[in-house]
Amino acid sequence: xxxxxxxxxxxxxxxxxxxxxxxxxxxxxxxxxxxxxxxxxxxxxxxxxxxxxxxxxxxxxxxxxxxxxxxxxxxxxxxxxxxxxxxxxxxxxxxxxxxxxxxxxxxxxxxxxxxxxxxxxxxxxxxxxxxxxxxxxxxxxxxxxxxxxxxxxxxxxxxxxxxxxxxxxxxxxxxxxxxxxxxxxxxxxxxxxxxxxxxxxxxxxxxxxxxxxxxxxxxxxxxxxxxxxxxxxxxxxxxxxxxxxxxxxxxxxxxxxxxxxxxxxxxxxxxxxxxxxxxxxxxxxxxxxxxxxxxxxxxxxxxxxxxxxxxxxxxxxxxxxxxxxxxxxxxxxxxxxxxxxxxxxxxxxxxxxxxxxxxxxxxx
Amino acid sequence: xxxxxxxxxxxxxxxxxxxxxxxxxxxxxxxxxxxxxxxxxxxxxxxxxxxxxxxxxxxxxxxxxxxxxxxxxxxxxxxxxxxxxxxxxxxxxxxxxxxxxxxxxxxxxxxxxxxxxxxxxxxxxxxxxxxxxxxxxxxxxxxxxxxxxxxxxxxxxxxxxxxxxxxxxxxxxxxxxxxxxxxxxxxxxxxxxxxxxxxxxxxxxxxxxxxxxxxxxxxxxxxxxxxxxxxxxxxxxxxxxxxxxxxxxxxxxxxxxxxxxxxxxxxxxxxxxxxxxxxxxxxxxxxxxxxxxxxxxxxxxxxxxxxxxxxxxxxxxxxxxxxxxxxxxxxxxxxxxxxxxxxxxxxxxxxxxxxxxxxxxxxxxxxxxxxxxxxxxxxxxxxxxxxxxxxxxxxxxxxxx
Numbered sequence: 001x002x003x004x005x006x007x008x009x010x011x012x013x014x015x016x017x018x019x020x021x022x023x024x025x026x027x028x029x030x031x032x033x034x035x036x037x038x039x040x041x042x043x044x045x046x047x048x049x050x051x052x053x054x055x056x057x058x059x060x061x062x063x064x065x066x067x068x069x070x071x072x073x074x075x076x077x078x079x080x081x082x083x084x085x086x087x088x089x090x091x092x093x094x095x096x097x098x099x100x101x102x103x104x105x106x107x108x109x110x111x112x113x114x115x116x117x118x119x120x121x122x123x124x125x126x127x128x129x130x131x132x133x134x135x136x137x138x139x140x141x142x143x144x145x146x147x148x149x150x151x152x153x154x155x156x157x158x159x160x161x162x163x164x165x166x167x168x169x170x171x172x173x174x175x176x177x178x179x180x181x182x183x184x185x186x187x188x189x190x191x192x193x194x195x196x197x198x199x200x201x202x203x204x205x206x207x208x209x210x211x212x213x214x215x216x217x218x219x220x221x222x223x224x225x226x227x228x229x230x231x232x233x234x235x236x237x238x239x240x241x242x243x244x245x246x247x248x249x250x251x252x253x254x255x256x257x258x259x260x261x262x263x264x265x266x267x268x269x270x271x272x273x274x275x276x277x278x279x280x281x282x283x284x285x286x287x288x289x290x291x292x293x294x295x296x297x298x299x300x301x302x303x304x305x306x307x308x309x310x311x312x313x314x315x316x317x318x319x320x321x322x323x324x325x326x327x328x329x330x331x332x333x334x335x336x337x338x339x340x341x342x343x344x345x346x347x348x349x350x351x352x353x354x355x356x357x358x359x360x361x362x363x364x
Numbered sequence: 365x366x367x368x369x370x371x372x373x374x375x376x377x378x379x380x381x382x383x384x385x386x387x388x389x390x391x392x393x394x395x396x397x398x399x400x401x402x403x404x405x406x407x408x409x410x411x412x413x414x415x416x417x418x419x420x421x422x423x424x425x426x427x428x429x430x431x432x433x434x435x436x437x438x439x440x441x442x443x444x445x446x447x448x449x450x451x452x453x454x455x456x457x458x459x460x461x462x463x464x465x466x467x468x469x470x471x472x473x474x475x476x477x478x479x480x481x482x483x484x485x486x487x488x489x490x491x492x493x494x495x496x497x498x499x500x501x502x503x504x505x506x507x508x509x510x511x512x513x514x515x516x517x518x519x520x521x522x523x524x525x526x527x528x529x530x531x532x533x534x535x536x537x538x539x540x541x542x543x544x545x546x547x548x549x550x551x552x553x554x555x556x557x558x559x560x561x562x563x564x565x566x567x568x569x570x571x572x573x574x575x576x577x578x579x580x581x582x583x584x585x586x587x588x589x590x591x592x593x594x595x596x597x598x599x600x601x602x603x604x605x606x607x608x609x610x611x612x613x614x615x616x617x618x619x620x621x622x623x624x625x626x627x628x629x630x631x632x633x634x635x636x637x638x639x640x641x642x643x644x645x646x647x648x649x650x651x652x653x654x655x656x657x658x659x660x661x662x663x664x665x666x667x668x669x670x671x672x673x674x675x676x677x678x679x680x681x682x683x684x685x686x687x688x689x690x691x692x693x694x695x696x697x698x699x700x701x702x703x704x705x706x707x708x709x710x711x712x713x714x715x716x717x718x719x720x721x722x723x724x725x726x727x728x729x730x731x732x733x734x735x736x737x738x739x740x741x742x743x744x745x746x747x748x749x750x751x752x753x754x755x756x757x758x759x760x761x762x763x764x765x
Contacts, residue, residue: 002663003663004663004667004670249747265742269745269746273741276660277657277684307652356647359647359651362636362639364641
């Protein structure tokens with residue numbers, strides 16, 4: 001059931017927006033674009049200090065015991081600023097997967113450190129373009145990993161990774177220690193995401209789940225992260241819609257604000273529609289966490305939020321004309337983030353296929 | 365919350381008990397006159413069962429419940445394809461608006477009950493050849509005539525006027541002031557001398573709308589529903605009522621499940637159509653869009669149940685749903701190859717893709733064209749400027765033609 005946010009949730013939304021409004025700086029983010037291996041440290045300190053790393057981890061494991069709804073609201077505020085070291089979503093995904101696994105010592109060891117922000121754990125499910133391949137090319141044997149995961153988000157910095165691997169004839173979800181792993185940096189169009197190829201050469205790893213359980217947990221984890229990312233995309237799309245609106249009100253041409261021309265105002269009105277559809281699907285998906293139709297709701301949220309952010313990035317830039325394509329103006333921060341977030345957690349080809357398979361039972 | 369759930373359950377049970385006599389199968393092959401007669405009988409039964417005028421005051425023959433129950437019932441009713449289309453305008457706008465703006469309460473009560481029972485039908489005489497989206501540009505004149513009024517002019521696109529007993533009408537009483545200030549609102553007896561209704565055949569073959577000619581039609585001043593010159597305000601109040609109507613994320617076309625069922629039986633390049641990436645993409649994108657609209661509607665219902673105003677995003681429903689219905693209907697025809705050219709004259713646009721496709725443009729124009737809805741979103745929600753309006757502040761009779 002779609003729900004209305006309560007006062008506590010609204011307070012989280014307002015407070016996270018307020019903190020980021022005060023602490024984020026566009027110039028800092030622009031500098032990071034041209035540096036491989038750097039991320040926005042002031043943001044990450046803020047995330048830890050505000051307890052966002054602990055938000056959706058159960059209290060018995062050192063967290064605040066809230067859920068996807070609250071984390072989604074924080075992600076939305078983050079998306080509005082193209083803020084975010086990539087650790088928050090991945091850390092949440094890793095924590096969820098550990099919680100669903102059966103190894104209690106792994107939970108005791110890692111969850112409090114994820115909650116406190118002391119350790120960074122990323123998620124490396126994909127092989128090439130397949131977000132959760134039927135059989136991974138990375139092998140897991142005798143508590144060791146062999147093989148390469150390409151362009152893993154946060155890969156340059158994470159202490160551990162939840163890895164989708166192959167264990168004999170069965171898939172396995174394992175937690176890898178990255179302390180001695182070779183990390184090859186990927187120079188990307190959104191460098192603060194810290195993408196790296198992780199080369200496992202007998203690296204130590206511990207089993208979280210295997211077989212059907214691993215497959216179920218991997219897909220469920222991916223869906224949960226996709227819902228967080230969808231909120232982040234929603235935040236970005238909404239910010240762009242407002243930037244476009246504000247610019248159309250102040251920029252004048254042919255003797256009037258450009259927002260009085262239907263070619264401009266209708267474009268912004270269409271963005272409003274896309275943003276509200278994405279918001280509605282995000283709210284619904286967060287509320288369906290743990291229910292049977294969660295996968296469908298997550299796919300709906302992911303599809304509409306990706307669509308909204310991409311189109312908003314495109315149209316907001318277009319509405320700005322020449323100034324929109326300058327480095328300094330910084331709209332390209334959103335253009336870049338719209339694309340990097342569209343790929344992280346699986347592209348729309350994947351989500352369309354997953355949704356239709358869930359709806360019809362027919363695989364692609 | 366549970367109150368509404370049990371209301372919904374009871375409504376569904378009652379509707380199911382009526383489906384055989386009045387629902388889609390009972391209507392198949394009926395002429396429009398027969399279908400209308402069936403509709404009148406259905407409305408009488410609906411009224412007797414306590415589902416007529418759900419949100420209207422008890423003293424006017426309604427049930428005295430809230431908009432929530434009304435929307436719940438309408439949403440349930442939609443699934444049964446009951447013959448209610450002839451009464452949708454009548455009960456949607458004119459009936460609630462005469463309760464608010466007509467002075468003779470006894471007369472109003474009689475009209476409301478008859479309309480709720482399907483015995484009388486009201487139409488809405490707003491649009492004209494020179495005033496559709498630009499409603500305030502209308503030209504039908506009302507001139508003082510003794511202690512009443514005399515009407516001359518032409519209305520257009522008037523739904524179900526051919527069956528209507530009464531109408532609500534906006535007229536121009538003063539062409540010497542800017543256009544919004546010179547309008548006055550009346551009700552009119554559609555059987556009065558000088559009223560002539562001519563049905564218009566639409567592209568899809570139906571006759572839902574009419575031209576209405578008004579030639580020296582005499583009205584009493586008691587038929588006036590607004591101050592002289594205050595008609596635009598009442599017209600706006602009339603159009604605002606729609607906010608609390610049931611919506612349909614299918615755009616009043618077939619559902620996505622119907623497309624999936626259609627695709628199950630079809631091949632593309634020798635493979636099952638459901639395995640084709642383009643088919644999957646169309647299904648997935650439409651699902652995401654419709655799910656978003658459904659979630660907006662669900663949240664609006666929760667807001668109303670909590671006694672709050674629903675958010676402005678409800679305005680998106682018609683714009684997004686009907687537009688997507690049009691494209692999806694084209695796609696459904698394409699998928700069938702040459703079989704797609706067949707046409708069922710009895711097809712319902714909520715169930716038949718071809719009927720849905722050919723009637724879709726009407727949906728994108730009637731009740732607010734897409735472009736007007738975008739203007740409304742841009743101006744009222746986002747605070748963007750109005751379009752350039754050369755007629756602004758200019759006396760109506762000096763606006764360049």
